Amino acid sequence: MGVAWSDDLAIGIGIIDDQHRKLIERIAAFSEAVERKEVDQIDETVNYLVGYAIQHFGAEELLMIRNCYDEFDAHRDEHSWFIKEVGRVHRNLVEGALSPERITELRDMLVRWTLEHISVKDRRIARFIR
Numbered sequence: 001m002g003v004a005w006s007d008d009l010a011i012g013i014g015i016i017d018d019q020h021r022k023l024i025e026r027i028a029a030f031s032e033a034v035e036r037k038e039v040d041q042i043d044e045t046v047n048y049l050v051g052y053a054i055q056h057f058g059a060e061e062l063l064m065i066r067n068c069y070d071e072f073d074a075h076r077d078e079h080s081w082f083i084k085e086v087g088r089v090h091r092n093l094v095e096g097a098l099s100p101e102r103i104t105e106l107r108d109m110l111v112r113w114t115l116e117h118i119s120v121k122d123r124r125i126a127r128f129i130r
């Protein structure tokens, strides 16, 4: 499953759009490593991805708090879910417990989650702030 930034994903808050572009670049790097079935690369890109996701979600959560965002709790739960899933992928990779099919499934799920989350949930924050 390929993934790339497109301007359709922009929510209209410059700093968040820049971070989303970087997040998607990291997901794309992970996705390509899965495609090539390179376990070391998969693990490295997962680490890189989770580090950036934590940083970006923190910035987004601060923006929500500052703006008294009405759906903060539910939004934060979605972020936590993503971090937990990526953490689980990492743990399973380290333990050698994932089949290539399962890694591909997890990758597809993370890609779908991200595109859906940005297009629906993050866009709602931008609408609320305006």
Ligand SMILES: [Fe+2]
Pocket (backbone or CB within 6 Å): 060, 075, 079, 117, 121, 122
């Ligand atoms: Fe978000």
